[in-house]
Amino acid sequence: MFNNNNFYGEIEGKKIEDYIKDLDYSIDNVEDRINFVKDKLGIHKVNGIETADKIWEDVFTQKGEIKLNTKGIFYIEDLEKPLNYKEFIEWCNENDYIPEEYLYENDYEHKSSWREVGDTSHIKLHLNATDALYSESNVARTLETLASYILAKDKEVSENEEKIKTYNSRELFLRAIKEEATMKELTPNSESTEFAVFKMEKNYKKEIKDKVTAEDVKKYPEVKAYIDAYNINLAEYKALGKKESLTNEESERKYYLKKTLSSLKVDALDTKLAFERPIKWKQALKDNGCPNWDYLDLMDREHIKCLLQIPLNEDLQNDLACIRTDLESLIKRTKFTDRQKEVLDLWMRDIPLYDNKEKNIKGMPYYLGITGQRANELLNLAIDRIINTYIEELEDWYYLNINKGEYKKCSKCGEIKLVQRFQKNGNRYRGSCKECSRK
Incomplete structure (x- = not known):
């Protein structure tokens, strides 16, 4: 079904x-x-x-089959006019050709004449x-x-395993180096198992190559002349290829035909481009209608909920792709409970919080065996943890770069943290941080 x-x-x-x-x-x-x-x-x-x-x-x-397009136009190299579907079938029957096999062997002109149906x-x-x-x-x-x-319980990766982070953006790479240097100053005795690698940027937006189509052959007689010459040479090249042995003269002819076929393809394309004269942009201009991302608030729960359902994209020249990549990195640095991870994972894959029996849409209650209300609570708790991580990292950046802050070493976890993350006992701060105290 x-x-x-x-x-x-x-x-x-x-x-x-x-x-x-x-x-x-x-x-x-x-x-x-x-x-x-x-x-x-x-x-x-x-x-x-x-x-x-x-x-x-x-x-x-x-399962399926390939059938001819009954509305297609069929070109035969030996005929002076194109054929419709009925005429093409009659011509194949007269010449003992199987229509589908003929089109595959002469696919250069006939790509619009067959289609996949009956799947x-x-x-x-x-x-x-x-x-x-x-x-x-x-x-x-x-x-x-x-x-x-399965992966929710996969703890086989060693905590001491060396982790390599690859950056395609020079800006992100320099930021990572700066963060690493700052952390070494704060915790000189700790040994980091992570290091950043900058991968030289490439033109990841691949060029869309022009090609000669059946429509071009019909539109431009000059292009058709090159294609006709191409098909004549191709037929001779195939005939020589079917022979078991070739004379020296035939071998030289076959070599010449091979070079000629490649040249005719280039000439046909150049002729088409000479007529159409397409514009080749060196660099596309920025879309003036792009959103203003200054209004994005990573402390707003609803903003993060929407961002989480946007798929990751490797186009780092796209503002939204960079924001989504940063959010993914923030999630990896945030600690969740197993249940929160499961709800967050389903939400990122567009699974709704509630079942919809009328539309036969299965939500988190179906997959996790919990109520929709509980799923919503777990999702909000997970997002709140992401926001807390973001605020902590923002505070660290502020007190390291803008306003020199006061730091203290936790007596339990040994990490150096802002004094704001320690509870006060009178006029003094406690030895353990708030996170360790909760544990």
Whole structure:
């Protein structure tokens, strides 16, 4: 049952949603969670090879067929006029060609003359413009939920493992170096396991290369002349390639044809560009209609809620992408409870807080076994922790760079912190910080 790249059917009495019901969150060992998920998926060995329930084999099996576009225009190199669909089929029958195979062999001119139809796959991996992304399907989200369930308890990474942070932005790299130098001054006895690496910027916006299309061949007779010459040379080159042995003269001819084919392609494209004269921008101008991000408030819970549901983007020349990247870095430096992590992870994947039975939309209550109100409370608590981390780091920056602050070393955790993070006992501050005192 295919529904905009979601699978709502049953295979051998099982639905996709059955695999994330009743997840045992009391399991606190990653290996046990892996075994639990394997049991859920029905993974077992057959002749030494692991297989899962039949639903996972059938749901990804791609079925479909290629058919000709009945409204297409078909060009035959030996004919003086283009053919419509009916005329093309008759010509193929007369010359003992299989129409689909002929088009694939002569694909240079005929890309608009065939199309993929009749897709009967449960999950469609080869999408067109009207299909939803696979990552948004209920199958992908189910697998992501199982993966998050395992990774929530993955503590195999050693605390002392060396961590490398790579920066594509020179500004972010210099900021990281400055922060590292400041931390070394504050905690000279500590040994950091992290170091920053600057990766030289590249032109990550790839150039959209021009090419000659079937429309160009119809539009410009001069371009068509080059393409006709290309097809004539291509036919001769293929004929020589089918021979078992070639004479010296034929080998030289084949080598010449290969170079000529490449040259004709370039000449056809140059001719097209000479007519169209496209503008080549050295650098695109900034969009004057872009939002004013000065109004963004990272101490506002609602602002952060909206930012969390924006996907990460590597385009560091985009203001929103940089803000979202900074927020992701802030989240990594924030401590959450396991339950808060799960709610935050689902929220970032656009899972709603509440179920909507009328629209058959499953929210956090379905995935986590809690009420929507409790999910909302946990999300707010997680966001408040992000805000607290942001405020603490902002305070550190202010008292290190603007107004010299007073610092004190915690007697329990050994970290050097602002005195504002210690409780007062009369006129003196306590030995342990507020965070250690709460623990």
